[in-house]
Amino acid sequence: xxxxxxTKYTPDSEAKMSVDEAGNVSWGDSPLIINPWDEYSVEEAxxxxxxxxxxxxxxxxxxxxxxxxxxxxxxxxxxxAIRIWDDACEGSDxxxxxxxxxxxxxxxGDVDLVLCGKSAIDAQTWxxxxxxxxxxxxxxxxxxxxxxALDPDGGSITVERLLEQGRQVVEAPLPAVVGTIKGxxxxxxxxFIGIRKAAKMEYPLWTLEDADADPEKVGPSGSGxxxxxxxxxxxxxxxxxxxxxxxxxxxxxxxxxKLLAEKVI
Amino acid sequence: xxxxxxxxxxxxxxxxRDFAQNEIAPRVREIDTEERIPREIVEGMAEMGLLAPTVxxxxxxxxxxxxxxxxxxxxxGRADISLAVPVLYLVExxxxxxxxxxxxxxxxxxxxxxxxxxxxxxxxxTTEPGGGSDILGACRTRAEEAGDEWKxxxxxxxxxxxxxxxxxxxxxxxxxxxxxxxxxxxxxFTFFAMPLKxxxxxxxxxxxxxxxxxxxxxxxxxxxxxxxxxxxxGEFNRGFYHAMEGxxxxxxxxxxxxxxxxxxxxxxxxxxxxxxxxxxxxxxxFEGIQFPLADLYTDLxxxxxxxxxxxxxxxxxxxxxxxTHHDIALAAAMAKLKAPVLGFKVMNEVAxxxxxxxxxxxxxxxxxxxxxxxxxxxxxxxxxxxxLIIARELLGQEFLPTLYMEKA
Numbered sequence: 001x002x003x004x005x006x007t008k009y010t011p012d013s014e015a016k017m018s019v020d021e022a023g024n025v026s027w028g029d030s031p032l033i034i035n036p037w038d039e040y041s042v043e044e045a046x047x048x049x050x051x052x053x054x055x056x057x058x059x060x061x062x063x064x065x066x067x068x069x070x071x072x073x074x075x076x077x078x079x080x081a082i083r084i085w086d087d088a089c090e091g092s093d094x095x096x097x098x099x100x101x102x103x104x105x106x107x108x109g110d111v112d113l114v115l116c117g118k119s120a121i122d123a124q125t126w127x128x129x130x131x132x133x134x135x136x137x138x139x140x141x142x143x144x145x146x147x148x149a150l151d152p153d154g155g156s157i158t159v160e161r162l163l164e165q166g167r168q169v170v171e172a173p174l175p176a177v178v179g180t181i182k183g184x185x186x187x188x189x190x191x192f193i194g195i196r197k198a199a200k201m202e203y204p205l206w207t208l209e210d211a212d213a214d215p216e217k218v219g220p221s222g223s224g225x226x227x228x229x230x231x232x233x234x235x236x237x238x239x240x241x242x243x244x245x246x247x248x249x250x251x252x253x254x255x256x257x258k259l260l261a262e263k264v265i
Numbered sequence: 266x267x268x269x270x271x272x273x274x275x276x277x278x279x280x281x282r283d284f285a286q287n288e289i290a291p292r293v294r295e296i297d298t299e300e301r302i303p304r305e306i307v308e309g310m311a312e313m314g315l316l317a318p319t320v321x322x323x324x325x326x327x328x329x330x331x332x333x334x335x336x337x338x339x340x341x342g343r344a345d346i347s348l349a350v351p352v353l354y355l356v357e358x359x360x361x362x363x364x365x366x367x368x369x370x371x372x373x374x375x376x377x378x379x380x381x382x383x384x385x386x387x388x389x390x391t392t393e394p395g396g397g398s399d400i401l402g403a404c405r406t407r408a409e410e411a412g413d414e415w416k417x418x419x420x421x422x423x424x425x426x427x428x429x430x431x432x433x434x435x436x437x438x439x440x441x442x443x444x445x446x447x448x449x450x451x452x453x454f455t456f457f458a459m460p461l462k463x464x465x466x467x468x469x470x471x472x473x474x475x476x477x478x479x480x481x482x483x484x485x486x487x488x489x490x491x492x493x494x495x496x497x498x499g500e501f502n503r504g505f506y507h508a509m510e511g512x513x514x515x516x517x518x519x520x521x522x523x524x525x526x527x528x529x530x531x532x533x534x535x536x537x538x539x540x541x542x543x544x545x546x547x548x549x550x551f552e553g554i555q556f557p558l559a560d561l562y563t564d565l566x567x568x569x570x571x572x573x574x575x576x577x578x579x580x581x582x583x584x585x586x587x588x589t590h591h592d593i594a595l596a597a598a599m600a601k602l603k604a605p606v607l608g609f610k611v612m613n614e615v616a617x618x619x620x621x622x623x624x625x626x627x628x629x630x631x632x633x634x635x636x637x638x639x640x641x642x643x644x645x646x647x648x649x650x651x652x653l654i655i656a657r658e659l660l661g662q663e664f665l666p667t668l669y670m671e672k673a
Contacts, residue, residue: 031279075276190280192314192327199273 001054001152003045004108005078006101006116006132007038008060009069013121023230034069037117039187040180042073044147045115047185052152055079057108061089061100067203075190075198086208088215096222098131103213104206105136112152114177118143133177141172142179274336281337284313285344296479297347297632306350311383315341315354317361319514324365324377330584331517334358335576338518339569342525346612346629348636349479351522352425352644353386359515360389360438363507364458367499372458376436386435388426389515390459390485391508397423397643398650400440400505401667404454406487408441415457415497417441417466417490423643427469427483430461437461438511440504454504458496459487466490476635510590513597515645517579520572520600523640527565527608530633531558534615541618554618561611568607572600595658602651605640612637 011017015030034042045056057080058073060066070081084104092100105111114136119126133140141159148169149158155174160167162181190198208215216222243258245251259265270278288309289296296302310316318334320326329337338358341351361380364387365373379385396403406419421439430437436458444453461467467490471483499507535558538549548554575596581588612633616623623630641648657665 071272071276075280189284189309189313190276191312192277192280192318192329192333193322195273195276195280196327199271199276 001049001052001112002108002110003048003054003056003113003115004105004111005038005041005045005056005058005073006060006114006128007042007058007069007073008035008062008120009033009066010035010120010122019230019232023227025230032065032068034072035117035120035122037119037121037180037182038069039072039076039117040182040184041115041117041178042076042078043185043187044178044180045113046077046188048113048147048150049079052150054112054152057082059084059101059104061085061092061097061104063090070203071198071201072190074201075194076188077194081201082204082206084206084208084211086215086218088208088219091220091223092218093223093225094125094127094131095224096218098128098135099217099222100208100211100213101128101132102135103208103211105132107206107211112174113150113157114138114175116177116179118179118181129177129179136175136177139170139172139176140179141170141176143181144178145181145183147178147184274332277333278336278340280313281315281340282343284309284315285340285350289341289350290344293345293347293629293632294626296345296349298478300478300481302350302353302479307353307383310350310354311381314381316383317357317365317377317380317387319358319362320365320377320381324373325381326361326365326377329358331514331576331579332573335517335521335573338521339525339572342522342527343529344525345479346526346529346633346636347477347479348522348526348633348640349477351518351526352477352480353429355515355518355522356389356425357387358518360511361387362514363456363511364436364438364498367456367507368458369495369497371495372436372498376458380435384433386426386429386433388424388430388435388437389511390421390424390437390439392421392423392643394420394422398646399667400454400508401451404440404442406439406441407445408443408455408457411491413494414491415494417457417459417487417492420484420486422470422484423472423482424484425480425482427461427485428471428481431469432462434462435460438498440508443504444502449502451505452502454508455501456498456504456507457492458498459490459492461485464490464492475638476632477639509594512645513575513590513593514579516597516601516651517572517575519640519644520568520575520597520604523604523608523637524565524569524572526633526637527604527611528569530608530612530615530630531561531565533629534558534618537615538618548618557614561607561614564603564607565611568600568603571596572604575600591658594654598646598651598654598658601645602648602655605637605644606648608637609634609641 009032011027011030012033015027018026049056056078058070058078059082060069061084066083074081116129130140143161144159145162146160148160157176158171160169243251243254314327318327318329321328341354380387393403409416439457439459440454442453443455466488468486469483474482538554539547541548578588578592578596582593616630619628622628
């Protein structure tokens with residue numbers, strides 16, 4: 001079975017974002033990490049590979065920094081990793097990114113299952129996975145919290161999706177795109193042996209031409225989103241009050257009265 | 266001269282930091298109170314390759330070099346400022362290396378895969394009731410050949426991991442006198458792999474420690490203990506030299522782990538002084554706070570560099586044969602001389618920044634102060650022994666004070 005995991009790099013979740021006057025977003029000198037939601041996808045792919053056999057290929061569209069995500073996935077245990085980039089990719093939104101990823105997956109040809117995180121912690125659009133499935137014309141199984149059954153030979157997958165209404169069990173033909181969420185597994189830490197492999201491995205770079213992708217459909221020309229203005233959200237104004245009392249019970253009583261007065265409870 | 270890390274080193278530091286900050290750091294108070302390292306932490310360390318990492322892959326190790334082993338030591342100290350997990354780590358990394366290098370095939374096969382999986386403990390036992398650093402004078406435990414076995418009588422004390430070895434199984438590398446003739450000097454001792462669990466004639470003792478509570482300290486008496494011949498580790502009557510090799514390795518890791526714990530404590534302290542106000546301003550704005558901080562940070566960075574230089578020197582020796590045991594002994598002694606004492610000083614200073622809170626268990630610093638003290642009091646040699654080694658390497662053997670004591 002050939003499982004492809006789509007991943008991207010993001011700033012560390014503790015990074016302090018800022019926007020300068022020209023609208024450029026910066027995360028300072030924060031380290032780059034694999035998008036934390038993608039770690040669940042990588043872990044799930046490794047578990048499936050270990051159970052059913054096959055290989056796990058991780059792909060990422062991005063500049064050299066994207067290697068951070070690929071290296072992390074390889075250190076976790078992924079077999080292959082491909083970076084896709086071309087200068088024309090700069091400024092791609094989810095529409096364009098999903099196009100490039102879909103073209104690369106189509107080019108690979110033998111893909112049985114595609115996994116991705118439900119979203120990325122930087123832009124939080126939640127769109128790339130769904131768009132990717134649509135472009136590939138694969139079933140889109142987002143918000144998956146459990147892969148209940150997989151039959152690579154029969155070509156079917158059954159997943160549990162965690163929706164606002166509850167859990168939905170869905171069966172779909174393979175290949176499919178599965179979007180993982182927290183709780184599906186506990187991603188492993190990268191090990192010494194994995195890191196040694198990740199540090200030594202060659203990471204092939206695919207250009208748009210390698211992926212048979214049309215440069216017109218990527219970057220700003222392939223994107224639907226425009227950025228007329230980027231600014232920092234205004235600082236929220238509010239007042240803080242520290243409740244004082246002789247005992248905890250007394251403090252609790254004051255708090256309850258205030259909440260009642262504000263009609264919060 | 267290049268101070269940058271390789272890609273492998275950078276990724277390894279990040280991985281160990283991730284693991285240690287997520288899985289160990291939140292549980293340090295629990296480790297200190299419960300006086301044990303939780304099983305999940307030991308298993309997690311095994312999965313990452315953090316148990317006896319210097320052992321080769323054929324025995325379940327990862328074949329880490331000393332730079333990689335030292336990076337991990339620093340990160341484990343940074344996460345566990347009580348410095349208990351680092352004892353488990355560094356004892357197994359250093360003495361596992363010696364056992365891997367000099368142990369018999371059968372015993373390596375028996376123990377190393379279990380040690381690297383966290384299912385057996387591997388420790389070091391040289392100190393005796395009569396002393397530790399002065400092996401010549403203090404090591405009275407005898408090993409005698411009895412048919413095709415060895416027979417041991419004596420006592421070892423202030424040994425890390427006695428409880429762990431009894432619970433999990435495993436071995437302590439134990440030094441014993443094998444040459445009764447005093448004139449044999451240092452060529453009178455041999456190393457043995459001593460399993461404590463289930464071995465007839467072993468009577469363990471335990472101490473209640475002041476700090477680094479997560480790992481036990483104890484001792485054991487040996488009364489006609491018998492072991493098969495293949496429990497000899499390394500060459501006959503060369504045990505002292507094998508011990509010195511292991512000590513240099515452990516001293517380097519001690520340097521790194523103390524630097525890590527000190528840096529972490531300094532970080533906690535810096536957060537505190539920026540936040541805490543006195544006389545209408547943050548106490549970080551007072552020179553009385555700033556200048557000690559600057560001095561300590563500078564000393565810490567210097568010690569960190571000298572520790573990594575020691576690790577580098579060890580790799581020069583073991584990977585490239587381009588350094589000698591003397592180079593290693595000198596570099597490791599300097600790291601070990603500085604780091605635990607400086608670490609203690611850092612923690613003591615940071616405690617002052619917290620005021621009375623630092624004297625309570627509300628604040629983690631007290632765990633650090635109690636824990637790091639063990640690394641300078643003993644743990645592979647006192648500061649004065651480090652000075653002795655450094656001076657010996659600078660002046661030559663002929664000026665060793667012990668020579669003059671013998672002459673007198």
